[in-house]
Amino acid sequence: MKNSIGEKLRVLLFVLILPVLGLSLIGLNVINQRLSQMRASEVGLRLVEKVWRANAALIFENDQAQPPLTLWGEGQAPEALSQNSIKSIYTQLGKFNKSTASREARLAALNKVIQIIAREMGLTVPPDGFEAEYASVLFDRLPEVAYRLAVLESLTHRLSQKPEVNFNDQLAFIVNAGQFKAAADATSRASKYPIGAGLGAIEQAVEEAGGAFRRSSNRFQSAAVKTVKSIEKFREGSKIEAAQLLEIKAEFDRNIDRYWQGVFSALSQTLEATANEWRRSYWLVxxxxxxxxVVTLTIVGFLRRSILEQADDLRNALLELDRQNEELEQLNRDAExxxxxxxxTGLANRRALQRELERRLGDPKNAxxxxxxxxxxxxxxxxxxDTLGHAAGDHVLQHVARVLTDLTVQSxxxxxxxxDEYLIIRTGDALSEDAERLADAIIAELSKPILFQEELCQFGASIGVAKAKIDVEHLDCEKLLTDxxxxxxxxxxxxxGRYAFFSxxxxxxxTNTKALSDDLSSAIRDGSIVPVYQPQIDVATNEVIGLEVFARWIHPERGTLSPATFLPIAERLGVVPKIDTLILERAVSDARSWVQRGFTVPKISVNLSIQTLKENGFLNRLGELRPYPCNLSIEVVEDFCSALCRDQLAYFLDQLDExxxxxxxxxxxxxxxxFQSIYEVRPKxxxxxxxxxxxxxxxxxxxEIIRxxxxxxxxxxxxxxxxxxxxxxxxAFLENxxxxxxxxxxxxxPLGFDDLIIWMNGPDALQRNMRLG
Structure with missing residues (x-):
């Protein structure tokens, strides 16, 4: 049943509904074009009427001053007018509004405006309900009649100011009267047909306008006859009085404005009625x-539901089967x-690395x-x-993985x-050169800072490289990784930011360094790292003015080791702050012992690392050592300022001062x-x-620098x-x-505790007059 209904609906859709939609769209387009044309005609008619009123005022009110004529506001020109036409209209309006222009020139300008508007806005083509002669009469002949009439009137007015009309005046009048008669005759011929045809009130209005036109034309003919008779009198040698000329002209003044009003009214009614008919057609379409x-959407919806209902069972069954298979396969892939x-990072882990390394070492092709x-x-x-959080660390690790993947080849x-450790395994012949180029590229790329949530992450990489010939029987993968x-x-x-090759x-x-690393932790616990003191001398007085404290490691097997030997190891182990604190505490304790023995120590200066100074509990521990047995100073290096931000540095220095x-x-x-460090640290x-x-x-x-x-x-x-x-x-040079x-x-x-006392009491010290203050 559903299939039968569906077939019928398909036939209805393609045979009837879709053609109706197409024709409706075509009809809407045509109606819209016609309405646009009629709207343009209505606007044009209103503009022509406005121009004619100015024309009529100039004709019938003689030389009375007229206000400037404007057809539209700034930027409100009708869309139907082209830019060239608008410029031409503005030019003619300028001529009309020019107070010094002659009356004939102003009328000629208005006639040109009427003709431009009629041509551009569809008024020269007969609108619906009008014959072709209408356009000829309204926008061609009548402006010409008006112009000729104005010329004749001007001439008549001038002659009326003379007591007597001479031969030249009569000749000028006859020539202009003849031109006016020719225009009036043409207008009459053009108006002998009805101006419009319609129904009801429209037909009546048009007929009345036509009748008015014909009656006016008859009066034009009557006036023209009088003009001809005047010409005949001239031929007979008779003189024409100025009063006769004015009487001839007055015949036209009384009827022409009434005629134009009738024409405009009839045309406006006809355009409005026709536009209403098109609008009704538009809304019908x-x-x-x-x-x-709506019918199309209803049919399409029904057909869609019908097709979907028929396919639902089969599709659901197939989807369920595919889903189960995909889930099983995905679980297997995910587990692997x-x-x-x-x-x-998505990179191989240690398990995969170990398996792949064993495969490559055991492959005879790589022997x-x-x-x-x-x-x-x-x-x-x-x-x-520590500073930005583990999310930032994860972002860095993922970035490193992408960089390593991009810089390596597929094999x-x-x-x-x-x-934060990665391994790259590469097989090939030119290994040394390849490894150096790859290591340089990795270090260069990973030294570039990256952004994480608008925070700059600056890091780098150190690389260890081990290479060997593949020996299927003897090469051990664990040894390669250890190397x-x-x-x-x-x-x-x-x-x-360096790389090194194994040897x-x-x-x-x-191995030796590793042994020292193991011994260093024990040395910190058992106190094998001790302070030593180097005197600071005022050579002008030979007085000891202070002692600088250094660290020494008394190793049971290697003897006394300087910081140059064990501090790099301590930095890697992160125990430098422990060593610094130990030396500081021992130095303060030694100073107390010297005071107890009767020595006055002017000052001790302790070298402390930046890591120690940045420790959270450092200032508290420094305070716990008070009262100090002598003046205590902390010696820092110049880059100490750059290790702390400005606020941290100011706070740290204030606390030390307290x-x-x-x-x-x-x-x-x-x-x-x-010199920047002098300004920021304010050292003693x-x-x-x-x-x-x-x-x-x-x-x-x-x-010079020292000076x-x-x-x-x-x-x-x-x-x-x-x-x-x-x-x-x-x-001596420095003293100078x-x-x-x-x-x-x-x-x-640098001397130990006991050696310093011996040095201070020794003969050399007495010779130099050196003494503790």
């Missing part, structure tokens, strides 16, 4: 169109993918090839996690094997922002770098101390420059 649309891939393992570890990744294996890890360890030692010598070196702890800038002059002392003091006697530039530093410090009331003084010549505070091996090497 719109109604038919909407009904056809999760087992071999990192969920965050003559070589293999490279690149172990990549991110620099500063922990700082990003390479890229895997994430740890929190890459050792190379990475060396790259980290060299500094961030047997590197293995031994790293605790009574001074700040000294060490190694001054070796950096790039020395500047320690001129050994870089400058080493060559002070041979380099005029270094001497400038001394001068600026004196102006700012900041003490100056020269570091690294090792010979008497340099000491005004730098009397000095420190270096010329006076003493």
């Amino acid at each position: 719109v109604t038919v169109f909407l009904v056809a649309v 993918y999760r087992a071999d891939h990192d969920p965050l 003559s090839s070589a293999i490279t393992a690149m172990h990549i570890d991110l620099d500063l990744f922990k700082e990003i996690n 390479d294996l890229v895997a994430r094997v740890g929190g 890459a890890d050792i190379a990475l360890y060396r790259a980290k030692e060299l500094g961030r 047997d010598a590197l293995r031994e070196d790293v 605790l009574g702890v001074g700040v000294e800038i060490g190694d001054f002059g070796a950096g790039y922002s020395s 002392q500047l320690k001129i770098s050994k870089v400058l003091t080493d060559n002070v006697t041979t380099s005029e530039t270094h001497a 400038a530093i001394q001068h600026i410090a004196t102006k700012l009331e900041i003490d100056v101390l020269a570091e690294g003084i090792e010979d008497q010549t340099a000491s 420059l005004g730098c009397t505070g000095q420190q270096g091996y010329l006076f003493s090497k």
